[in-house]
Amino acid sequence: MITKRPLFYWVKTSSWKLQILLLILIAVGVAARVFPLEMQKRIVNQAIGLGRVNLLFLYCGLYLAAVLLASGIKFIINVIQTYLGQQTLARLRKELYEHILTLPMGFYRRTSSGMVVSSLVTEVVSAGEMVGQAVAVPVNNILTLLAFTGYMFYLNPLLAALSLTIYPLILFAVPMLQRRANIENKKRVDATRNLSSKIGETVSGIHEVHGNGSFHIENKRFGELVESLYRIRVRWNVYRFGIKVLNNLFQNMGPFILFIVGGYLAISGRFDLGALVAFLSAYEKLYDPWKELMDYYQTYQDASVSYRRLMEYFDEQPEFALAPPDRPPYQLAASVQVRDLSFSVSPRVHLLQKVSFDLEPGQSMALIGFSGSGKSTLVHCIGQLYRYTGGSIQIGGHEVQELTKKDMARNVGIVAQTPYIFDGTIRENLLYSCEAIYNPEDGDEPSRLPQLDDMIEVIQQVGLFVDVLRFGLNTVIGREEGEELQEKIIRMRYRFQSEFGEVLGEDIEFFDIKKYMLYSSVSANLTFGTALQEVFAPENLADNEYFLWFLDKAELMEPLLELGRDATLQTMDILGNIEPDALFFEQSPMEPDEFEEYKALPPRLAASDVADLSNADKAMLLRLALRFVAGTHITGEVPPELQEALIRARNQFRDRIQTDHPGAFSFYRMSVYLPVLPILDNILFGKTRTDLPGAQERVAQSLVHLLIEEDLLERIVEIGMDFRVGPKGDRLSGGQRQKLAIARTFLKRPRLLLLDEATSALDNASQKRIQNVLEKQWKGRSTIIAVAHRLDTVKDYDKIAVMKAGRIVEMGAFNELLQRKGVLYELVHGVKADI
């Protein structure tokens, strides 16, 4: 198991070829670094000393070549090291993630998701990078040290021995100071925390300070804390500088010994000048590998500690095997036999006790009881989400504990109480359960995945059809969708206006050349069309010189800049001090990703009039103004005078641009498709009002039969299947998420269907619809176990089990139990309809 592996496992299993190559390169590299020293000696002694120019050129050339070689090799070593490190990091991440996913549910109840995130994202990094360095760094530095000291001894053993005497001092003195500095640093952190909490306390209780006039008391208390922090910080800094100075001193002590002894030897003729120069260079080069070795030791310590902690954290066995190693997954008969089942989380806490029941294939059972009675736990045990602690559950004669996850996924479908929807499209989420069991990597055929018709059928069954239709209608289609579709849409436009124009007139703001359109942007109001050329596209208009010229001429520039300024200032006033969520931009023309850029504007806006701003700033303001939708955005206003001016400018603009840039725009006309607007706006030839709740639904409903007649319904739904649901599915409502979860399980057609309050987030109509599907389409074919949250849904189940405190207290058919006048009878006739 991955968590049992030591850190060096990863070194051992990294690419051996690369590690050996690394060692060879290091050896060559070290030689290439010592070689220039010998050249230095010869340049001084032979070339300069003897006045031989040709030797000077030769040695200098060799010197240069060695230096270049050494640098080149150093670069390659670093690249290989990085490669090894990153490769290990990626491997570590993937294998750890794979392991973490298999950990039992219980692990996740104890663990925060943030912990798992930081483990996989930040904490593995030091271990991974350590592996890259594990061989190269120590070998390289030790070799370098040996090579340079060896060379020094070769030049003059006495001098070498003398100049190395100070190293033991560094070994002793620096770590001692470092320890002191660390202690002070810890004190500093504590003192800073005290200071912070004192400030926080005073600010929260400021009314008491003012009320009591206790300013001097607070100042005194604060002063004491500041004084103590001040003393600690002084000591801490003195130690830190001490370390620096000491390091520096040692580095410079070497040359001192060298000069005094070496100089004496040279004067007395026992040491030549060239050797002295080379010796000095060698000595200076000792420091770096020494320091790197020290750092390496520290990194190694840190990495192995954090690696061990990380692995201990996830050191737990998966409860079930993922896939059978020696057979294909079972096709289980969907009979369920539960005998004396118990589930305890600790010796004293029993969530289930002595639960027994039998279900034949195709039978259905509803579980009812107050919350905490063990209904969900029972379903979780049957679905292999929990490992039960006693008794037995058999599906089709196989004990659930012994089945693999793959066997379960093939035969059982579970809809959770709070289902989770992953980021991606509706289609991807619908196929999630099916793709999990037909994995092409295991040799399954992808053709077994459901087709579009199947998907449409299930979204109808769960009541998600109109929602998906709406997603489709709100999509902007590209040219590749074809003219045929566009023609059909235009045909629908005429029919819609004649059939629903009046009925739904209040819900829709039709495009009208004489009116200001509150639910369209300022730029759409001005141009009354959509751009056909890129330079006139809405996002480019603020930088388009022709357009700017027109705004000036129509005297719109100033009011629009002011609108942009208002929108900027107000958005910043509200959101400027926080890190806003994307949701916060719904009522502002600013986009979330532009926020940082606009943050810099307010000071400049305060300093000068809008007319005096730089062109770049003006363009930013204009961009917001042109995007401003009066009916939706709240961070500014389009006053009536500006609305009228924009309507007046509309005609001028159309006349002008048709002469100056013919073909730049397609103007709103009943007979023309509007390419940048969504399908819905194209059919309506207008916008749905956003302040009328239910307007979109009313419009979509009325469109359904028009879409059927034009044979477009499935096409639009198919487009809607590509709607992205957002992270955690948060672009969907709670009900939509639950419906989607039911749909993805229905699509898999499991032999055993487990529903854990699967419809609790749905309105009554949707609940009835799904209950109906279960009755008509599932009953008899699949075995169903459903945790019910309402009594009126349980009548038609073959069996009803009433649970209390982890036991089944009553079981039988609905009428049978009523006649028995037991717990169910009380529940039905009691005050509580909801359980």
Added chain:
Amino acid sequence: MSSSTESKQTSREFKDNLQLLMHLPMLSGLPLEPLKLLAYLCRRQIFRAGQFIFHQEDLDPNAYLILSGRALLMLEDPRELDLVEMGEMTFVGGLSLFCEMKRIYALKALTDVATLTLSREKFQKTLEQYPNIGPRIFEATARTIIRWETHFVREHLSQCSECRNRMQIPPT
């Protein structure tokens, strides 16, 4: 920033929203910054006469402040029963800002009703930004619930003996 530019930059709708929220008991005493954010995140909605603002059993995630018009609080299930008419400045559904819950009654617009609507998602994102305001809001909300209970016990319990037996609210 001078007050003249301030008044110019702030839209009327936003200022009105801020005024309105400041006077809601649930939000009273909050610092200005989070109130501004809430005022900005609220939406104005119009419900037509006869339209349901929400149905009984709906999982409606919004709280509404009625700005104009009249609405009827009613039961739909097990049978239709009119409860009480609500008018301007009534705040409905505040508890659904805290968690997902089904409506225990329905609210129907009698005339056209304009509301200031705040969704749970936006409310909770505001709490994430300003976690300090959480305790204050919980306190204000708990006080409101205690007031309801007190009222309920005084007004109803003495008259309905059957209710007394079934009472499950904890003594406060």
